[in-house]
Amino acid sequence: MFLPWLIIIPIIGGFLCFPLARSGTEGPRWISLIVCVLILILSFEILWKNDYALMQYGKELSFWQHYSISWISRFGIQVHLSIDGLSLLMVLLTGLLGLMAVLCSWRELDSTGWFHFNMMLILCGVIGVFLSQDLFLFFCFWEIMIIPMYFLISLWGHKELSETSRITAGLKFFIYTQSSGLLLLIAIITLSLVHYSATGLWTFSYLQLLHHPQMSYTVEYILMLCFFIAFAVKLPLVPLHGAVIDAHSFAPTTGAIDLIGLLIKTGGYGLLRFSFLLFPRASINFAPTAMMLGIISIFYGSWMAFNQNDIKRMVAYTSLSHMGFLVIGIYTNNSLAYQGTVIQMISHSLSAAGLFIVCGLLYQRLHTRNMSQIEGLWHNINYLPALTIFFAVATMGLPGTGNFLGEFLILFGSYRFFPTVTIIASFGIIFATVYSLIMIQRTFFGSPNLSLRLKKISIRELFILGLLMCVLLGLCFYPQPVINISSWSYINIPY
């Protein structure tokens, strides 16, 4: 059984890092590197071993692998893990971004075992969220990844800022996620209680709660809202974006990658897997509102991004704007948009990760993140300008990158059902072009400061960015494998 190992390996890795917590040795880095590689290997193994022909295209949900043991029999809670196409893709992405994060912090931090311990716990929590089939277990993992994140933000946060402001940023992030998490917990318990009062059986199992007895529409709507808020905080969507944006601008480069790549995806994943399936009636009625929020996010995000001087904050706002497209895709409710959503999730996190790494590299060399102080870098750092342009172009969704495909499929899929929304959202792409070009223009053009001699980009850094670039290109030119894998779980997300 591979599934428990996907969760146990990061925990073991974390605890191996732990004795080295105080020494600044190389050990923890290698351990986390090995853990991430192992996660990737294991998930590829699962991918290859499965015989897709055996998948049943029926009404019942089907997963490739199951693992379940009883946990708290008083409430019928089980440790129930299973994997399907969507979760597999997410686990793969998690492994890849984890690898990037480890490589990225290779030299940058006085990275001790404590840092890697926290990172491994986040990995464990995120993978747990993707695999768990029991809502109680899901909630445990959902909470587990927040605490190490808080530590990462408040202890390794941006160096220029004072300690108190870092801790405050961490706290703000924590309050948002924690209060929305409480809503989620209340909703989960209520759902289980509704099931109990109808059938007399305690269960938190996702598969069983799917066939929950009819509850009144109001209750369903309220529960759906609780789920939506919890997921929207992690996406982020407009009224709830404050904490995540702040966390980005205060977080270290690696933390930012984790945040964007991992935590955010759990929001999208949660909406796809839980919100829609558990509360179909309420979700369909809620769709216009959610799409409205999506549109607001698109425009607000891109306008705010255009306004920023801090380069990292700018990237954070661009991701807010992309999440708008994601929500529109999710709530469109059809297969084309769903495929677009999956591709958008993957490619957006890769391109944003690329941009965040570029920010980190620039900061390492220039010790500022203020774009008005950076000028004329075009001839300075050998490959960096070219790579930056690639990621900026990917963010604006130029054909040839995965982002283009994702946005295209989402808009294409939603046009049939929500033409007005689609037309308005398409205008968002124009603003994406504006803010990415303005970023390039501000930082790389202009009169070069010739006295500045900046360190060239190292092979390790080139490798990270190159790998991200290859995956993004691959996603556009040969997206069929991804679409295939995710479509196997499309029957799990039937509309």
Added chain:
Amino acid sequence: MNIEIKMILSLLPMFIIGAMIILVLISMVISRRNSGCSLILTLTGLLLSISVLIYCRYTETFVIIPFLSIDGYYIFFSLLILISSFATVIFSNIWLSFYPDKEEFYLLLLIASLGGILLASANNFASLFIGIELMSVPLLGIIGYASHNKFSIEACIKYSMLSFISTSFFLFSLALIYGHFGNLVFSEIGTEVTAEYLNKYPLLLVGLALLITSIGFKLSLVPFHFWTPDVYQGVPTPVITFLATTIKIAIFSAIARFLILVSITDHESIRMVLEVMAFLSIVVGNLLAFYQKNLKRFLGYSSIAHLGYLWISLIFINKHLFSLETAEIYLLGYLLSSLGLLGIITLISSRNQTSSLDNYRGLFWKDPVISIMMTIMMLSLAGIPMTLGFIGKFYLIMLLIIMHAWWLMVAFMIGSVIAICYYLRITVYLYLSPPMEKISSNYTPLTIGRLSVNIAVLILTILVIILGLIPQVVITFIKYAHPIPS
């Protein structure tokens, strides 16, 4: 009448502790005040009682003798009370090593624990009163034990004033209740009391209100909480352990039994009063704890908030067995994690005499094991998954949903978000870079006292994690811990 041998056995702790009180007195005379002797006697007595109770834990039967009910409920709560007294003895060892006279402390502590056990089994207002007094009077001695410290004297005076006032309230309520029923037994009063019945007799309602006030003082619920932070600040940490766990658990167990047997919470206005008290305790306790810089005052306010959560379970306790289960799980989580936290604070504050938060800055870089344990305890008190505290929180949310208590749910949400903020803010202090001027830390040698506290905290940490991961063990255990009405 068929009495299981286990039931007789489970009465034993009272006799053991009683015997130990006399033995400690004798040993004081014979061994010419050799404190080691009384320490060993106290620990053996407590340990023996704990093991007897653990042996008897799965009993279905019960015995009722005129003043006491010996049942699973009594066994469970006495176990908690004795464990916390045991921990207090171990923690107080470090602090007492600076004192010439140690024996009286053990003596007072034993008497107070005897009172606690009595409370856990009281099924009658008379034994309830004896229990409360047996516990509160020695407590005055314990609080004022550090008599050279002016804060300690202040705490002692404040506590004694309030203790006497609340006792007089209690006696007055007793008089009114007895005057009405001519009876002091809970179960016999309970057969008559209904909501309509209470409406007919306003004087009885006054009596019950006085009872609630008196219990509110003892449990330091808002609005009767003002003494708590001052007293906590004035006393040494081991005494806080006793105040925050043993005393509160004992009184809680007694009032919970009363509320199970006598359904006064059916009455609209009594329920509203209890709800308002719970609401205020949670919100005010958490809000004030948020602003504290002194760790001891902080503990005082956070204990008010935790008692507020527990008070919620009391409101519905006569309707549903589930609320008793909630109270017991929550109490166990609260007991284990606050004992652990207080043990760590005892260790740290024995190095530097102040209880300011600055002592904890950068502790991780000096003492990683202790700070990890402290982190786990904090997370458990905050109710983060994979700890026992979370299971309690989970139960509480479920109870609130079952009972449709939406206002209390709002209080709970506000409270737990604030609580997580301050617990985490203190936790993150442990991992910051240590202050430069304090880097020359005064190294303290590892004595037996310190070692035993370390071991106790380690065991508590492991318990919190293990029971949080496998809560089914606790759930099976507490299935037997309910009072069976005759």
